[in-house]
Amino acid sequence: GDSVTQMEGPVTLSEEAFLTINCTYTATGYPSLFWYVQYPGEGLQLLLKATKADDKGSNKGFEATYRKETTSFHLEKGSVQVSDSAVYFCALGNTGTASKLTFGTGTRLQVTL
Amino acid sequence: NAGVMQNPRHLVRRRGQEARLRCSPMKGHSHVYWYRQLPEEGLKFMVYLQKENIIDESGMPKERFSAEFPKEGPSILRIQQVVRGDSAAYFCASSRGTEAKNIQYFGAGTRLSVL
Numbered sequence: 001g002d003s004v005t006q007m008e009g010p011v012t013l014s015e016e017a018f019l020t021i022n023c024t025y026t027a028t029g030y031p032s033l034f035w036y037v038q039y040p041g042e043g044l045q046l047l048l049k050a051t052k053a054d055d056k057g058s059n060k061g062f063e064a065t066y067r068k069e070t071t072s073f074h075l076e077k078g079s080v081q082v083s084d085s086a087v088y089f090c091a092l093g094n095t096g097t098a099s100k101l102t103f104g105t106g107t108r109l110q111v112t113l
Numbered sequence: 114n115a116g117v118m119q120n121p122r123h124l125v126r127r128r129g130q131e132a133r134l135r136c137s138p139m140k141g142h143s144h145v146y147w148y149r150q151l152p153e154e155g156l157k158f159m160v161y162l163q164k165e166n167i168i169d170e171s172g173m174p175k176e177r178f179s180a181e182f183p184k185e186g187p188s189i190l191r192i193q194q195v196v197r198g199d200s201a202a203y204f205c206a207s208s209r210g211t212e213a214k215n216i217q218y219f220g221a222g223t224r225l226s227v228l
Contacts, residue, residue, distance in 0.1 A: 004155075036219075041221075042221055042222075043117070043119075043204055043219040043220050043221040043222050044156070044204065044206075044219040045219070046216055046217075046218070049216070089155060089156070093217075100146065100158035100161060100169065100172070101146075101148075101156075101158065101206075101217060102158070103148075103155035103156045103157070104155050105153075105154055105155040106154075106155050
């Protein structure tokens, strides 16, 4: 079945550092890929998405590229801020089972001054 | 345009009681999904509903759990005879449709604690 694997956290960075959170997936067919962010005590917010191979999703300085050859969708940001501290979830939605999203376990990011 | 509304935000139940979680989708959305998040884990799909129909309940436990999305009113996730293992955050999401371009929007969740 479909699955998503994320790097384990927590990830602790200083403000303005470069961020990479790795995400790889296993799926049949042609899934869409998503990054969601969860701030403390809140629900998930869509951060960015990519619907086909080689697409790059971007939002708020974050970006991720859909790499079919490596089945990856790594999240990157060039310069993190304290306000980026949150839990980040990689997810896939498979066109064969488009009714549900399959999530990774989440990566907690802590950014310090 | 209000987002996905869930209530209550926090729910405390004793073992054996019933828990009812409510979800009102975004305006114009007719597809509702329920997910469960156990502590320190990702979200796990439970059930997908359209108005008055359960479309996919492959993630629902076979016993004690049920869901509905009536023609009028919110979607309800019902857990009968709760046990400590039911303690989790339950998230509802809604979308306009199921094509890849349709995004699921999430509510703030209901955090269930079973004493």
